[in-house]
Amino acid sequence: MNTTIRFHSYGGPEVLEVEDQPDIGLPGPGQVRLRHLAIGVNFIDTLFRQGVFPVPVPSTPGVEGVGLIEAVGAGVTHHRPGQRVAYYLAPGSYTQTRHVEAGALVAVPDELGAEQIAAVLTKGLTAWAGLNGYHPLQAGETVLVQGASSGVGSLLARWAKARGATVIGTAGSESKRAALAGVIDHVLASDAADLGAQVRKRVPAGVDVVYEFVGKATFDATLAAVRDGGTIASIGAASGAPIVDQATVTRRGLRMVGGPMATYLAGRVEQATAEVFAAYEAGVFGEVPITTYALRDAARAHQDIASRAKAGSLVLLP
Numbered sequence: 001m002n003t004t005i006r007f008h009s010y011g012g013p014e015v016l017e018v019e020d021q022p023d024i025g026l027p028g029p030g031q032v033r034l035r036h037l038a039i040g041v042n043f044i045d046t047l048f049r050q051g052v053f054p055v056p057v058p059s060t061p062g063v064e065g066v067g068l069i070e071a072v073g074a075g076v077t078h079h080r081p082g083q084r085v086a087y088y089l090a091p092g093s094y095t096q097t098r099h100v101e102a103g104a105l106v107a108v109p110d111e112l113g114a115e116q117i118a119a120v121l122t123k124g125l126t127a128w129a130g131l132n133g134y135h136p137l138q139a140g141e142t143v144l145v146q147g148a149s150s151g152v153g154s155l156l157a158r159w160a161k162a163r164g165a166t167v168i169g170t171a172g173s174e175s176k177r178a179a180l181a182g183v184i185d186h187v188l189a190s191d192a193a194d195l196g197a198q199v200r201k202r203v204p205a206g207v208d209v210v211y212e213f214v215g216k217a218t219f220d221a222t223l224a225a226v227r228d229g230g231t232i233a234s235i236g237a238a239s240g241a242p243i244v245d246q247a248t249v250t251r252r253g254l255r256m257v258g259g260p261m262a263t264y265l266a267g268r269v270e271q272a273t274a275e276v277f278a279a280y281e282a283g284v285f286g287e288v289p290i291t292t293y294a295l296r297d298a299a300r301a302h303q304d305i306a307s308r309a310k311a312g313s314l315v316l317l318p
Contacts, residue, residue, distance in 0.1 A: 003318065005094035005298045008058045010051030013302035016061070024097055027073035031099045034085070037114035039093050040064040041293075041301050041314035042122055043151070043236060048091070049302065055091070061298070062093030062316075064122045066114040076102045084108060088122040089262055094298055096318040106273045111281060119290045119313035120155070124276035126235065126261045127156035131163065132272070133264025134233035134257045135209045139164030142203050144225050146190065147213030147238060149176035151313050155285050156211055157184050162284045168199055168207065170218065176311055183286065190214060196224025206230060216240040226254060234258035292317050 001020040009015055027033045045061045047053050066086040069079055079085065085105040092098060108117050130152075131137045143160050147153040148169025161167045161184050170190035171177045180187045188198050195218065199207065206227030212219065215237030226232055232254060234242075249256055265272055279285060289312025293301045297316075304310045 003096050003295060004060055005062075005295065006058045006060050007049055010049065010057070013049075013299040013306065015049065016299040016302060018296050021095075024099060026071055027076075027099045029074040030076060030102055031073040032069045032076060032079055032085075032102050032105065033071040033097065034065070034067040034087075034100050035070050035097045036065045036067040036093070036095070036318045037084070038066045038118035039295065039316040039318070040066075040088075040118040040122055041298075041305070041316060043238065043305060045094075046302055046305055060092040060094050062095075063091055064088040064118065065093040065098075066108065066117045066121075070097070072102070078102065079105060084114075086117050086121055088125060094295065094316065096295065106269065109277050109281070112277065115290055115292060115315050115317075116280070116288075117277075118315045119288055120276060120280050120285065121273070123152045123313060124155055124280065124285075125265060125272055126152045127159055128272045128276055129261040129264035130156050130211055130233060130235055131159060132268075133261070134211075134235065135231045135255075137163055137165055137209070140166075141208040142166045143168065144199055144207045144210045144222070145169045145184075145213070146210060146218045146222055147171070147236065148180055148184065148187070149173075149311055150213050150236070150238070152235065153211070153213045154180070154312070155288075158285055159279060161185070162279075166203075168202065170195065170214075172308065179311060190218055192221075195221035199225035209233060211235060212237075212242075214239050216242045219244075223248065223254075229253045229255075231255040231257060235261070288312055290315055 007015040087104040090104045143165045145157040148157040149171035157169045167184040168186040177187045209231040210222045212234045213236035217239035219242035295316045295318045
């Protein structure tokens with residue numbers, strides 16, 4: 001049997017059901033059969049589950065995984081049984097074994113364990129897109145990361161610092177702020193009533209770019225903190241989508257960017273993947289906290305995301 005997590009209706013973590021399904025059989029043309037070793041949990045998984053991004057139901061959540069190829073379909077020439085590979089943004093990962101299009105697979109370094117790869121691949125690629133696509137970061141720029149303790153935000157903040165930027169990061173709890181202290185230049189409370197003013201106190205002219213992972217709850221501070229002519233890169237919206245005053249954006253000459261990170265990876269996936277793994281192995285991301293759950297406990301992982309109970313990356317183990 002193939003243990004799989006599915007939801008038959010939109011809702012909270014409780015809609016995630018454990019199902020033992022029949023064996024999936026051999027892969028079709030252009031596919032591989034992959035036995036998962038580790039499955040990454042991402043915030044976007046919760047948005048699919050809630051119906052924020054509608055998908056046909058019943059549906060299996062999850063977009064990334066690491067595993068061993070058990071069989072290859074017709075026409076697959078660059079992969080072989082027994083090879084360890086990973087993928088990102090291929091929906092349907094919360095399962096023991098699945099079929100994946102061979103074109104979605106990426107090479108992984110032998111030096112990293114499956115849990116480590118699942119912890120940083122999609123999040124690291126999103127951070128890479130933030131620094132090279134949403135806004136090509138230049139050394140010497142000043143950056144505000146709204147949600148710098150989030151899975152992607154923490155990687156982006158550290159990477160921006162390593163690339164020569166001055167980095168201000170926000171986080172919601174004292175413990176999360178303590179974890180960032182000494183890692184980036186300034187750490188502020190994301191719920192401070194005068195957050196924008198606190199940023200301007202440190203950078204009177206305003207920051208060059210804001211990487212926004214929180215959304216509605218911090219967007220007023222984001223507008224107050226960014227300089228005229230600066231960039232707001234909306235990569236996430238954990239608190240909901242902000243209401244944007246387009247007249248203000250136009251008057252101040254702000255550049256608003258967003259959209260799927262895959263857009264910014266087009267034609268550069270191999271480069272981006274290699275740079276993510278190289279940064280991880282070089283210690284740029286520091287010690288990435290990893291919390292593991294049994295696949296059957298996926299609902300608990302989603303509960304922890306909702307309550308913001310965990311920092312770092314969450315990984316399911318089949």
